[in-house]
Amino acid sequence: MAFTAGRLNTRGTGLALLALLPVGFLAVFFAWPVVAIVGRGFSAGGVGTAVADPETWRLAWFTVATAAGSTLIAVLAGIPVAFLLARVRLPGVGLVRTLVLVPFVLPTVVVGLAFRALWPDGGIFPLILANAFFNVAVVARTVSGLWSHLDPRAAEAARALGASPWRAFRSVTLPALAPAIASAAAVVFLFCATSFGVVLILGGSRFRTLETEIYLRTVDLLDLSGAAALSLVQFAAVLGALAVGALARRRRENAVRLRSHHETARRPKGGEWWVASAGYAVLALLMTPIVALLLESVSTEDGWSFAGYRALAGHGTRGALQVSGWDAAMISLRTATDATLLAMVVGVLASVVLVALRRTPGRLARGMGETMDVALMLPLGVSAVTVGFGYLVTLDALPGDLRTSPLLVPLAQALVIIPLVVRMVLPVLRSVDVRLRQAASTLGAGPARVWREIDLPLTARSLVAAAGFGYVVALGEFGATSFLARPDTPTLPVAVATLISRPGALNNQMAYAACAMLMIVTVVAVALIDRFGSVRGHSSVGEF
Template identity: 70%
Template structure:
């Protein structure tokens, strides 16, 4: 009776989990399996040959190494920014500033860093990937940091611990669940980075993602692409399993007991962390400013061409139409991902608190993260191969792009929301149940208020990810419904100074749309919508 009163029953949780898992099976597992089967159907000998080559495992090594280095840089840079978001007043502009890099198409960021570091190479790749993902660390960790009770840290300080000792022994362990979640997402984003590696690595430095694209699109080597997709898939599963086990063990140690802590001006050594945070924000702005300046290098010619009928004739949409397409598709993808992500998070939390074996919970959690680690090229081609079998032939439907984008956004929603839901103090839920609240009211009165800010953060994250998604969208979108990232990619690939100016103008337009949306979300959060 007590278990029933404290929360949802395991049967209801399994029903919740069935929805996102069913979506994953139809729109991820089936298309990817079809491409792998197609590759093996051309002859297993070709697949085995690729797996036996030393070059394949050098690709694997470089892919994992650059992803690990990029993740380390993003975490180190994101921590002081997370401190700003959680503990320093007046951080609205900081929230917006860290979101903008996250939405930029990879091809544009690659060009920006190539302008800053003309020789490219490994350092440029690592810095560009970290530039993308500082926002993941800052927003995910900052959302949890805002809830961490300061009193334990103050007690450590009162007992003689230095500020650094108090942080490493009290605050940092409390932040570990969010750090683990953010690091897992960043690692997968960096391991599957495409445009950045393609532009900055050139022929010298290739990853599994760029090699899969090369073999699929240019060489038509489906057995080779299938073999590399299989290697990529197995590597991702291994990373997810290790990360999930470590993350789950540490999440049990954290407990959220109330609303977010009140922000205040930094004191003493906290100014060092705040200063580092502002320095990171400034560094994030440099490539953005470079792009805006480049868009006006030829005056307003790029903007005029972007809005003109000549632009429509070459790409079938104007810049404004492409922006509206991006907003519409991102809205649909985010709403779908929020539904799937919330259902998945509630199911995982409920199953974790029941007698269900931990391995089952970890398996579901890992399955939800898999789309982040599989090539967008593989998924896009898989859709074209399989979805004609569904009623209505979704290959020609406008819903195809939001479905593909929701695959990427849903894991981000789960990784942002799940640590907070798992960390809610069970005593609060027991107290509510003792006072007569049923399972649904316990969730509404206890869990939802504590997780509200994280839910809003996940919505903002999801929206900007969908706005800037390029890989799968470039394969699936129709010419007359092209989004801004697709338009930018096509313009960058065309020769001529005017095309470059239009590309930079389109990128500036995309950043403008992102800033407006981020400011609206921040305004809602400040007014209390995020607090419920």
């Protein structure tokens, strides 16, 4: 008993030390800046006035309504694609699995300009469609992950008893998929409600959400109390979405454990061809803005031309940029590398801690794990502007004054990547057979050696996929970067936003050419991620 208690105490100490880095990182580089900004808003005495202002709730209603519309479209479009990925065996389905993920990791400025090429005047409808375009992959990959594990015999039994295909789906399959659909919908709503670049490009000054209004009040009006009030409203909505997502994710994991995996992919039969066709149609629609952007990048008033690509070697019309387009691209590559390395260290350690807490008996450990899991997702739902401005008013208190450090932008980008790394690595770590780890421990291996010999080989593909995925997301991050990057060190998405805001046809062509380059890099990276990051035939990418 004394030996067992000693091992438990040692394990608890080691777990606390492991948790120190991810928890400390979140505390210093997320909680502290956000609390500082909100605190300044309260100290200004205007939060109550801003909360009582009808304009605040009009913005909140518009944000919720557009996010709900985008979520609904993403769910309706994602379910046929999920069926295609989970149940259909046809040539080209593997390519569908890769291509459907491309929109999710495209930089927001790329998507904004792609939809602007289709709808030059912008408006609410393209704004809603653009946010849905981003998130079809979340629904498709999350729902297909559960759908591929469902035993098809229950639906077949319903059909044998006389139920139509639609009734069998509605009464048997859909209730089983409900946890995955709810989990995906909660995450999609979270992403849509905090969308920044797309709203800025397509909505302009006519259509503002909480996110863009926080930016306006912080940067242009210096209205910290109003920005703080809007941040609090946004934060409350985020917590609600995260709570729904966590509950649905737990139900989904329980559902998967109750069913053994069956090889259910086959050629469609009867009415299933209509569903499969709908999945292919959704994919074709997802590719339409991408093709439009590529065409726009080589289209000029005088015909087809690569002038925009050649002009990236310069600074644009009337010195629109302080650096060349290629220099901005190199800055993006370096910044994304730093952000990915940082996010991988923090995210992997956080995943290890979450798995250990889940395997530790007792309600306290489980509660701590669930709380930490939700906390790790919070950076996705808090305004990037709030975090960025918080950096500027707090980080001077740290040694070295990070406000002037080249690490400032990577730190902000890492906050966005860490939740995605955790969502990709955590399910794979949880799937490692605990008996293998126990056997290694019994033979005298310490925790570090168990991780090196057991966990690392089994999770290597997932780690590579997470690193690649995080790198692509960092490469296109725009929200926090647009606020923190200096004019002489812009990333490529910030340079694109600068070019598109300046007059001149050449600036416009340069912006579209830069977006096309970002998109091509994204497509190649996603293809590699999906190939090397797949586990048992299903990639962990998009398993939220």
